[in-house]
Amino acid sequence: DQQVKQNSPSLSVQEGRISILNCDYTNSMFDYFLWYKKYPAEGPTFLISISSIKDKNEDGRFTVFLNKSAKHLSLHIVPSQPGDSAVYFCAAPSAGATNKLIFGTGTLLAVQP
Amino acid sequence: NAGVTQTPKFRILKIGQSMTLQCTQDMNHNYMYWYRQDPGMGLKLIYYSVGAGITDKGEVPNGYNVSRSTTEDFPLRLELAAPSQTSVYFCASSPLARWPPNTPGELFFGEGSRLTVL
Numbered sequence: 521d522q523q524v525k526q527n528s529p530s531l532s533v534q535e536g537r538i539s540i541l542n543c544d545y546t547n548s549m550f551d552y553f554l555w556y557k558k559y560p561a562e563g564p565t566f567l568i569s570i571s572s573i574k575d576k577n578e579d580g581r582f583t584v585f586l587n588k589s590a591k592h593l594s595l596h597i598v599p600s601q602p603g604d605s606a607v608y609f610c611a612a613p614s615a616g617a618t619n620k621l622i623f624g625t626g627t628l629l630a631v632q633p
Numbered sequence: 634n635a636g637v638t639q640t641p642k643f644r645i646l647k648i649g650q651s652m653t654l655q656c657t658q659d660m661n662h663n664y665m666y667w668y669r670q671d672p673g674m675g676l677k678l679i680y681y682s683v684g685a686g687i688t689d690k691g692e693v694p695n696g697y698n699v700s701r702s703t704t705e706d707f708p709l710r711l712e713l714a715a716p717s718q719t720s721v722y723f724c725a726s727s728p729l730a731r732w733p734p735n736t737p738g739e740l741f742f743g744e745g746s747r748l749t750v751l
Contacts, residue, residue, distance in 0.1 A: 529673065554739070563637070563723050563742030564676070609675060620691060621666070621740060625675035 523547055524612050526624035534632050539597040541627050543610035548591060550612045555584060555595050558607045558626070567608070568595070600631045635659050639724050639743035646714040646750045654709040654746050656724030664727045665707040666691075666740065667699065669720040676723065682707055714750045722746045 525544045533539045543553070552571040556564040570577040570584045570593065577584050583596045597604055607626045614620040640655045658665065663684050668676040668691075678691030682701040696718060698710040707726075711718060725740040 526675075556740070561745070563725070563744050564740070565742070566739040569739070620678055620681055620689075622678065622692070623668070623676040625673065 637743040662726035
């Protein structure tokens, strides 16, 4: 029973364009969400988060949008750069056990020069 | 800054062997986690700890054991290695989040330990 879903395993965009990575969740009680980025042979690193009291959070080129009615969040990267090529995971505290962070399956982003 | 350190980085085990993956953090974080990453499957939580002496099961705990005798260390034990445990293992730690209450903040991950069971 996957509580956090990333339905697109991969995404390819041109340098300078917008990258949009999507994440759906099943439990409306989730309080906040996080995005992590992972390069090959490295551990994931924190990118940006959003709490359920907001519908948008921005940090430089990265913006996360939260649509609570649709149980959907998205990460926008503008403009995309080749160095953004990585796997992106969304994560949320598990329903009923907020100490546990549950991750989606990830989306591999490839930014073409 | 060392952050989260995992050892070993690579290991090959035979079926039925035992081993311990070591994890230590120097940030005085309350929370520590062990995840495994299988190809195309994302990160699955094995065990986690909210503080010294307290551990709990995650999504996929079978075949593993953990202990948390100090704030810094959170070793993961494989007692009888099986081919299904071939994976990349990540240890992570986090402080308490400012909000929401009683939830972990940003996770800091180690570089991973690649384990192959043959």
